[in-house]
Amino acid sequence: MSSRLNPQDQQRVDSYLESPIHQVPRRPFKVWILLALVAGSVLVLGLLSRMLGQLVVA
Template sequence: MSKRLSDEDQRRVDEYLSAPQHRVERKPFRPWLLLAVVLISVIGMGLISRLLSLLVL
């Protein structure tokens, strides 16, 4: 596979990525928490819509 960047450009990219503002510690991604939040949101909005339909009709 051929290189996409020249050595100088690759050095600039490495410098940029190693700067302190780009070294942010992040928590690990938790897909089950995301799924739970989405499900709770959908169920909650469904219940609210049913409540509103009962109040309107």
């Protein structure tokens, strides 16, 4: 996709975005932690629904 800005304006935008204030240090994304959180929440909610179902049926 080509830019609609003229080269001088595009250079200003690039230098603005590359300034240190816009460089936020981030930790690497850890897929396994996200997967564990999703699996744990599904497990806890599943157990909770089974317990509530047994309370209602019994």
